[in-house]
Amino acid sequence: MIPAVVICDDSNLARKQMARCLPDSWQSRIQFAAHGAEALQLIKSGTVDLLFLDLNMPVLDGYQVLAALKEMQSSIKVIVVSGDVQPEAYERVMKLGAADFVKKPVDVNKISALLDTVAAEHQAEAKGSMPPKPALTQRIEVDAELRDVFQEITNVAMGQAGDLLARLLNVFVKLPIPNVNLIEVSELHMALASVEDESSTSAVCQGFIGGGVSGEALLILTDSSFKDVARLMNYHGKLTHQVELELLMDIANILIGSVLKGLSEQLDMGFSQGHPVVLGQHAAVSELIKANAGRWRKTLAIEISYGIENYDIMCDLLLLFTEDSVKTLKNKVAFLLED
Template identity: 45%
Template sequence: MAEAEHSDKNYKSNISHTHQGAMVSAPIPVLICDDSAFARKQMVRALSEWNVTITEASHGLEALEAVRAGKGHLLFLDLNMPILDGYQVLERIRSQDLQTLVVVVSGDIQSEARERVMALGALGFINKPIDAKILRDALGEYGLADELEHRSKLAVDNANRQATLEELYQELSNVAMGRAGALLSELLGVFVQLPVPKARINTADDIAVLLEQLRLETNTSATLCQGFIGPDISGEALLIFDQHSLEDMARLLGSDDELTAARQHEMLLDVANVLISAYLGELGRQIDIDFSQGTPVILGQHYHLPEPEALRRWKRTLTIEVGYRIEGFNISCNLLLLFTEDSIDALNERARYL
């Protein structure tokens, strides 16, 4: 860590010397790496007061190529991404001795996530969602504010690009997922691996295919369903557990009792209360909605796909899919939220304000 800190200080000094030595300071190359177009756009706006040139990358491999090309003297790095995630990017930056300062920007608020990225050489960690003030304070804390010059207006390629609503819902879900994952981590005393959430508008046929895919992939042993409702918005949350998860969860929770059906139900309700409540609470906070939740219903020890008639009411709906995995244990579950067709217009109206 001492060598990494020494290297960071030297590189910050080099950035300062390089840009302040010229008669007219050149903008500092900044790289934003996030699979969410909406999150990248938020960061571009937060950087608008600084004299920087911005390059965007949608995954870790693309970011590494940009760093090698000299486009990322300062890298703002997400953690949960396809192809190469943030941890893998940090590992390669260190092993290949690439010259860049890395600030992680993530919705994963687990304390162990912060510890891991700092151990891998990150300069700092900022929780999503981000805005200009949060970024300004962070740059000051990390000693970068003096290295970056202010400017009144920023010209950035793709600055006017509008994120799609599905991209927006994915990023809102990313932040909500991080909050729920952190609470699950506290409950079980483990590190929770967070995926890239999936948000899309689906038809009834799409939902049937998705549920069947989850059934095959997870070898489902138990499913819990819980309705939720807010102003003009309602839906159902499905929590689907892998068949081996219950045994390992009982062990993690320190239960030496026989894993009876009653005990399984109790554990399912405990985990569901953490994941669904935390997720909906954080999602609601971002779009200014207080969700009320119905009584959870355990659908059974073996999951059966709903009949086609039961799916026809979901003619067109927003679905958000999040998978949680417990590192070092055979525990996994999928959280699937289905928003009713009547909710989509109200959701879109609130989302447009963002």
């Protein structure tokens, strides 16, 4: 008997990719959920045998879904599929009852091996046949598709960067849902939703180019973060202007380098990085952007806000793609979405 499957991910691209990994004979038994609350509703309204679950989602994230299923004493087999590959993320989901953990991008061979086990277990447990459930469909406009794809590939890339940071500092990195918007430079400060206007910040910028795509990565660190950053990096001396600059550069090198590497691998294009440039220190983010507005025009902006659990550390990483790059990126998106 074919198991009833729910694929829960806030990315349309990720849902499609996951569905393609499943056997053709399973397709009529697949349902989709865009966030955890939708997944729980599907579970409560009908029989579900297998749940593929993302972690970073709006409304209800993967951790909350696992906790709810545990409270319900559900027997549903849950396989977490996430770009957050930190060791602690793995430990948390397994403690909450996940059957396995698959990192993004999905390894088809890994999924095939898991499905063999799932199918065998389901066959042994099956008592009778259930009628197939129709798959849900979702109609998305071109701009929405572009946003969805870049949220998903950024989700994977930021997960890799978060994992590197977590391992280096021995911490748990809180990963957000990336924000993707095509904006004017005058609106750039509005994209930095997590940086308060009154916060004093320091920022560094690094250009990148490759395969018809170019842009700049902008990392903004709130000044209140420096004390804890220094502690985590085992620096116990006086926090001078120069020391703070070195700490800012260290964080920028880790996050910018690893995020661009993750994006280049998924887009199949190499990025060359320029020398980092300090945009300013100890200033409001609006002042930093105003002083450097000439660097950008209309831009595709992807914002990632990193935080570290139990520490007063918050930094924003913005990937600012030039307007001319959008056509190339759309072509890449069309390729990724091909059936």
